[in-house]
Structure formats: structure tokens, C-alpha cells
Amino acid sequence: MSVEAELVGKVRGLLEKRFGGAGKESRARAFAAYDSNGDGFIDGDELKQVLEDAGVGNGFTRGMWVKGVMGRMDSNGDGLIDLSEFEAVIGGGSSDDEESE
Numbered sequence: 001m002s003v004e005a006e007l008v009g010k011v012r013g014l015l016e017k018r019f020g021g022a023g024k025e026s027r028a029r030a031f032a033a034y035d036s037n038g039d040g041f042i043d044g045d046e047l048k049q050v051l052e053d054a055g056v057g058n059g060f061t062r063g064m065w066v067k068g069v070m071g072r073m074d075s076n077g078d079g080l081i082d083l084s085e086f087e088a089v090i091g092g093g094s095s096d097d098e099e100s101e
Helices: 003-019 024-034 044-054 062-073 083-091
Strands: none
Touching: 003 024, 003 044, 003 083, 024 044, 024 083, 044 062, 062 083
């Protein structure tokens, strides 16, 4: 399993546990919940909380995880993750766009 697949799996597990599924609606709710300042983006500090809640890394390594994940998800290079960038990685073209709630 690749590191990215493991990361996506852990974040999807968090979505299942806290937001009732990993479908598009749950992903949007999770994005809004972690966008703590309501600016429509997930910044490095907010991403750090996502990773902590998903059980990725530890207090010593999470900063490196944030840098790596931001580099992968932030497709336009603005240092922020918007919903479409979040969807592109966490949604990953999956067929789980229907909620099973």
C-alpha cells in the first residue's frame, strides 16, 4: 500500500466515523468542519488537525506530514486546500458519491 493510499484510507475512516460516510456530502461536511475560520480553505494548521484526528503521524512528525500532504493536495500552489483540491485526492474518483445514511 502506498503512503498516499494509506493516508486517504485513514481520512476516509475519519469521515465514516465522524461524518457518517465517505461520500461527497460527508466530504463537504468534513471540509467545512475543519475549515475552522470559515474562509473556504484548509490551511496548514487546519490540515494538521485533520491529520491528527485521522491518526496520521504523531506530534513529532505531523509537521512533515502537513508539508507533504499540502504539496500533494494544493494543486494551484497557493498554500491552501480548497474543496475541489480536497475532493480530487480524498474523493479520488471513487464511486461512493451517494451517501448511504
